[in-house]
Amino acid sequence: MSTSKSGTKIRGMADTMETTQAPASGDLRQQIDAQLTTCRDPEIGLDIMSLGLVYEVGIDEGNVLIKMTLTAIGCPWAQDLFDEVKTKVEEVPGVNSCTVELVYSPPWSADMMSDDAKMELGFL
8 A cells, every 4th residue: 555645545456444434424425426526537537426436435424435446557647636536525524534545346447437428438
């Protein structure tokens, strides 16, 4: 696991994390989702939610765990994207901290995109 200057933790497939998470508050979850839609993939230009890059959002007493992937494993802007996600989620009132975990399973595919994203990129 590596940690960026801003404190974003990046975990590989071999890392495991055991947590007990309370159910996410609807309001807080909606605010977090709204913030995540402002984070754009730097190569494709669409938001990470529409692209299906966010696999899980866990909320435990204001501590947020974002499990997400990349469209390409060797993305040179990965750390910048993770730092942006962490920063924007921590701006949401009620969020104490945010950890971004990189996951590779399941592998990302274009099938994970929203229909709007598929249309914008010419897949539909």
